[in-house]
Amino acid sequence: MTAKLKQFFVKTGISVKNFFLGIGNGFKTLPQRLKARWNAFVSFLKNADGNVVASCLLMGLGQLFYGQWAKGLIFLAVQAVFVLFFVFIGAKGLVGLFTLGTVESNAWYGVEGDNSVIMLLLGILSVIALILYAVVYVANVKDAYKTQCAYDSLKTPPTFRKELSSLLDRNFYKVALALPILGVCVFCVLPIVFMILIAFTNYGGTTVPPKLVDWVGLENFGKILTLSDFAPTFFKIFGWNILWAVLSTFINYFAGLGLALLLNRKCVKGKVFWRLFPILAYAVPGFITLLGFKFMFSYGGPINYYITQAGGSAIGFLDIDAKWSSRLIGLAVNAWLCIPSSMLLATGILSNVNGDLYEAARVDGAGPWKQFTKITLPYVLFATMPVLISQFIANFNNFGIFYFLRGGLYIDGYFLASDTDLLINWLYNMSIDNNYYSIGAAISIVIFVVTSVISLAVYVMSPSYKQEDTYQ
């Protein structure tokens, strides 16, 4: 190992250590912080006057007593809306979250039963509403207390108009971030929560509404690991998935780096021209090229045309028994798709390498290979580590390649999958095409745990996160 690379690993180790130390320190100072909170709370209890207590009992009441009509009425209205929501929908939703329905529908007796999935959704929404209510409630009490404190220290509290205008200034971020956060919550967080919860139910197969769904605990995870239907398929696919992610990341990364180095050579004239071709390949939407390659390797495709012209018989490159040829084609096609982006990335990073280093190395008699392993590689590896990890994850979850090349094939020895399918393809086959919703959800939790642990750790370690403020 070169010194720089060694240094890199040492640095990485230190960052990992600091990450965990940070967590440890967080816990160590926790009693202190809790104590401060508690003290503030005790002084609040001691000092709070009748108006604040009124706010605690009924949102907005204290504000009304203080003569803050607009604010008080708004809080009162919010309280009314929440109460109505919980009386008519929320309470039922919260109960439904636990029972997931008790009455099965029966067309024969004309019984309209419970729809477990809708009850689950309503349950999640009610919990969110409850959290929202808690937040508003605390804000309301804090607000009343702040007014009291202002009066106690003989100041006039800010007028309603002033507080409104602060929403455009000091608190502008609250207004601006409300919409994006709402959108992300509904369309990114809600599906994730929903999916996680489904992994602990028996939803799927024949157990779909109007039949009742039930909580089953960790049964689905146990099924993946032990049941003779799922377990062999899971381990086979998991093994291939790891192999695929490692191989394709390795190939794409080093081929891209090699191409960038080649283009960086002094003797190459017209670098922009040569760079056009990979960029062209990068620019064409992925589904077009994937379909194109599928046509290219099909029975009637050009490759088989030349094989038959030469006297051979057509080969089913992507056929049901063509395990390794389709895997290799998958690797090659993925390389074709991904090398341009990793080349562009490497080009950007190589332009930052200090040229003097090479000059010094040349003076010391280092050949091109030595220069590569001792200067270029450590530097590029260091700079692209986070991207490399995220590429690994993207490859791990590369849905498109085998969905296009070999989608919809089910092979003996695999449960609803083929020998090129990755976990993400299996997940798709199981849940979208075959209704195994809960098992599919359990698989996606497995994928998520594997990928998110890696990426969060790497992000916290990366310099761009730590030194974020130094550039401003």
Added chain:
Amino acid sequence: MKKLVKHPRRLFGVAITYLILLLVAFVFLFPILWLVLASFSKSGSLYSFRGFFPTEYSFDTFVKLFTDTEMYNYPRWFANTLFIAVMSSLIGTFLTILTAYCMSRFRFKSRKALMKTTLLLGMFPSFMTMTAVYLLCTQFGLVNQHWGLILIYSAGAPMGYLTQKGFFDTVSVSVDEAARIDGANNFQIFVKITLPLAKPMIVYTLLSSFVWPWSDFILPKLLLKKKELWTVAVGLMSLDDTEFSRYAAGSVFIAIPIVIFYFALSRFLISGLSAGAVKQ
């Protein structure tokens, strides 16, 4: 030249370099060239080709693409794709710029936690929750609705705010402070100073959030079950060997705007990629 002749080893190295470059250019260009040629083929079927090359060239396929719409309504698909992509690009850009601005210019309590959370959520590839999205959409009645797709695309857009935040980080805050001394509030500063300064970034965001819905196939395939609602990606996926040149023509037509966009922005591409974005 003389120098090269003096050093035969170096000459050999240069020759090898150019040979590899030629090979690389060929490998990347050829499949695309093949599709372009195929789009000008007179007969539509893959079986009528002589290897990679059509037997006869003509402009018919493009005409057929837009006129023969009974089975494969390409103009309709194209309009659908355009509508979805434009709407999600507009809404998504609005949300992304707002998010990036707030994350860059404000220091509030939950900021770091929010950044970490978005990163964690971002590591959840959007299609990994596709089962849940699909089920939710069936419950909310968003299946077979273009607005459902638009909502999903644009609501997810602020998650990729990091590039834009990086841009705002580099814009100096001294102008803001001068404006604040003159009595402007943050909202006015955002509208009157930051937005005009961020014009190139807005254009970049508009275009890049246009590309995703324009070339996505997973969500439309999942949520659009009716033929007349399909996007181009889903439509092209339904074509088989005998409609090969129709597929090629349709692909060429939809790839051209994207290719132009990428070439126009190839300077941005490198920095965008270094920010951690990876093409699917």
